[in-house]
Amino acid sequence: MKIKEKNEEYYKEHIGFLITLVPSYSLYEINKFFSEDLLVRGHLILISGLNTDDTTFLSDYKIDSTRYYEEQKHLTNTYIKAMISDKDRTSDPDFNFIRTLMEKELIDIYKRQKCLLPPTYFPAGVCAPGMRRLFVSPEGTFYMCERVGYHLPIGDIDNGIEITKVRNIISDYIILFDENCANCWSLCLCKHCFSSARKGENLSMDKRKEICEIQKNSIHNNLVLYMTILEKNPQSFDYMKEIKIS
Numbered sequence: 001m002k003i004k005e006k007n008e009e010y011y012k013e014h015i016g017f018l019i020t021l022v023p024s025y026s027l028y029e030i031n032k033f034f035s036e037d038l039l040v041r042g043h044l045i046l047i048s049g050l051n052t053d054d055t056t057f058l059s060d061y062k063i064d065s066t067r068y069y070e071e072q073k074h075l076t077n078t079y080i081k082a083m084i085s086d087k088d089r090t091s092d093p094d095f096n097f098i099r100t101l102m103e104k105e106l107i108d109i110y111k112r113q114k115c116l117l118p119p120t121y122f123p124a125g126v127c128a129p130g131m132r133r134l135f136v137s138p139e140g141t142f143y144m145c146e147r148v149g150y151h152l153p154i155g156d157i158d159n160g161i162e163i164t165k166v167r168n169i170i171s172d173y174i175i176l177f178d179e180n181c182a183n184c185w186s187l188c189l190c191k192h193c194f195s196s197a198r199k200g201e202n203l204s205m206d207k208r209k210e211i212c213e214i215q216k217n218s219i220h221n222n223l224v225l226y227m228t229i230l231e232k233n234p235q236s237f238d239y240m241k242e243i244k245i246s
C-alpha cells in the first residue's frame with residue numbers, strides 16, 4: 001500500500017503477487033478479489049498449489065474437495081468460452097486470475113518440442129542439482145531447493161557441492177524413472193523431478209508410481225482442454241508465441 005502511495009507507476013509496472021492455493025479456498029472469491037481490488041487488479045500473478053509432502057494438513061482438516069472441483073469446472077468453462085471468442089482477453093484485468101490459473105500447462109503444450117525424440121532425452125522437469133538453485137539450511141548444509149526441503153543434502157558451506165552426492169541422487173532417480181519415462185507418452189510434458197519422487201529421506205518407487213498416474217491424468221486433461229479450444233478457434237493460442245520461458 002505504501003509503495004503504491006509513493007509511486008503509483010512503479011507499483012503498476014513492477015509489483016506482482018505469488019498466490020499459494022491452500023484449502024479450503026474459494027476460486028470464485030479469489031477471482032473476485034483479483035478482478036476487483038485495485039491493489040492487485042491487473043498485476044502479474046503466479047499461482048502454485050500446496051505441497052502436501054511431510055504434512056497431514058489435508059487429512060487433519062478433512063477438506064471436502066467437491067466445492068473446489070465444481071468451481072474449477074465452472075472457471076474452466078468460462079476460460080474456454082473466452083478463448084474461443086474473437087475478443088483478445090490476454091490483458092483483460094477481469095480475466096487475469098482465470099487465465100493465469102488455466103494457462104500455465106497450456107503454454108507448455110504450445111511450446112512443446114515438435115520433432116522426433118532424440119536417442120537420449122533429459123526429462124524436461126529435472127534440474128541438475130545445485131546448478132541453478134540452492135537451498136541452504138541455517139547450519140550451512142546445501143540442499144537442492146526449497147521444494148525438496150531439508151532432504152537429500154548435496155554439500156555444505158565448508159566443502160561446497162559434493163559431486164558424489166549429486167551423482168548418487170541422479171543415479172537413484174534414473175533407476176526409478178529411466179525405463180518408465182523412455183516408454184511414456186507424456187515424457188515431453190512431464191514436470192516430475194526429485195522433489196515429487198521423494199518420500200522421507202529417499203526417492204521412492206511407490207511414490208513414483210503414485211505421481212506418474214496423477215501426472216499423466218493431469219497432462220491428459222490439459223491436452224483435452226487445449227484441443228477443445230483449438231478446434232473451435234485455431235488462433236486462440238497465437239499470443240503464446242511471444243511468451244518466453246526462462
Ligand code: SF4
Nearest residue numbers: 127145147193194195
Ligand atoms: S523443484 Fe525439482 S527441478 Fe526444481 S530445483 Fe527443485 S529439485 Fe530441481
Ligand code: SF4
Nearest residue numbers: 180181184187190212
Ligand atoms: S509420468 Fe512418470 S513415467 Fe511418464 S514421463 Fe513422467 S515421470 Fe516418467
